[in-house]
Amino acid sequence: MLAAMDAISKIQPALPGLAVPGAQAPARGAGGEFSGALARAIESVDAAQKRAETLTREFQLENPEVGLEETMVAVQKASIEFQALVQARNKIVAAYQEIMNMPV
DSSP states (O other): OHHHHHHHHHHGGGOTTSOOTTOOOOOOOSTTHHHHHHHHHHHHHHHHHHHHHHHHHHHHTTOTTOOHHHHHHHHHHHHHHHHHHHHHHHHHHHHHHHHHTSOO
């Protein structure tokens, strides 16, 4: 969940409706900052999902080093990060549609 909030806080300046309490806006600089933050957020979600999948597989194979609690936490974390990324995507699409509907 913390990774998801961190990922959202990195892209939050471009999404004013998606605020994370206590998050600070990154300094504005290079034009690729938004795309880089979005790419890092996607990579973070992908890594969390792969970890959850690996732990689930290992738990099903009865690996004694993998516990149910650890597996369930990883699955829930991946789910929350994915949901946060989907909400960020929805905000981006809504902003794009609003801009496209503006009269010129």
